[in-house]
Amino acid sequence: GDRIVGAPSILAADFANLAEDVRRAQRGGAELVHFDAMDNQFVPNLTVGPVVAASLVEAIDLPVDAHLMVDSPDNLIPPFIEAGVASISVQPEAVTHLHRTLTMIRAGGCEAGVALNPTTPPEFIEWALPYLDYVLVMTVNPGFGGQSFIPEMADKVRRLKEMTDLPIQVDGGITAETAPIMVGAGAQVLVAGSAVYKGDAEVEMRKIIDAARGA
Ligand code: DX5
Ligand code: ZN
Numbered sequence: 001g002d003r004i005v006g007a008p009s010i011l012a013a014d015f016a017n018l019a020e021d022v023r024r025a026q027r028g029g030a031e032l033v034h035f036d037a038m039d040n041q042f043v044p045n046l047t048v049g050p051v052v053a054a055s056l057v058e059a060i061d062l063p064v065d066a067h068l069m070v071d072s073p074d075n076l077i078p079p080f081i082e083a084g085v086a087s088i089s090v091q092p093e094a095v096t097h098l099h100r101t102l103t104m105i106r107a108g109g110c111e112a113g114v115a116l117n118p119t120t121p122p123e124f125i126e127w128a129l130p131y132l133d134y135v136l137v138m139t140v141n142p143g144f145g146g147q148s149f150i151p152e153m154a155d156k157v158r159r160l161k162e163m164t165d166l167p168i169q170v171d172g173g174i175t176a177e178t179a180p181i182m183v184g185a186g187a188q189v190l191v192a193g194s195a196v197y198k199g200d201a202e203v204e205m206r207k208i209i210d211a212a213r214g215a
Contacts (some may be wrong), residue, residue: 001169001187004208005018006064008201009171009193011047012145018102019059024063025196028205033062034171034191035085039070042094043143050079057084057191067115067171069142070094081108087134089113092128115171117142118150122159129164139182140172145193149173154185159184176211182189183212
């Protein structure tokens with residue numbers, strides 16, 4: 001089957017020691033860094049943007065995947081591309097002209113993704129599939145780390161797998177217990193924040209990847 005990838009979410013890391021926290025997860029097998037941008041509009045929380053992404057890209061040797069939980073993300077796409085991220089996902093609920101937005105991401109040399117809120121149907125992106133490189137299924141409501149996994153999202157992953165061969169990411173409440181459920185449904189990229197940084201990030205990242213690969 002598809003190769004399973006572990007992606008630590010820096011939202012749960014120490015923002016004063018981001019690069020070192022990424023390297024700890026990398027020693028545990030992480031192959032991608034999940035970078036959460038929030039604007040206090042689309043979600044009720046505020047994090048970091050392209051300036052911090054640029055510094056992180058310089059400091060580490062893993063690809064950075066930006067998850068934009070922001071309204072009208074178009075203005076932020078050029079600076080994130082300039083920052084050197086490898087991929088950018090937008091929330092289609094927050095985008096009016098999704099074709100234009102995804103095309104802009106690809107034109108900048110990045111992979112393009114969409115992140116679906118828990119009640120956003122897979123069919124909402126059916127006509128966007130040709131312009132997508134991956135799909136992120138939110139397994140919590142975006143905005144905060146440490147929330148409880150919504151188990152019904154396994155059915156959404158299964159539905160998406162019937163629609164497309166694109167890699168599926170899952171994000172929210174992913175642990176060594178929930179990761180195998182989502183891999184069993186067809187997920188390939190496991191984003192985990194609090195489950196990685198609650199303890200030794202190397203050990204916890206490895207636990208999640210090992211559990212998922214055993215699924
Ligand atoms: C939630 C973010 C997630 C978050 C996941 O809004 O998109 O990436 O960091 O955190 P955990 O793994 O703690 O649910
Ligand atoms: Zn995220």
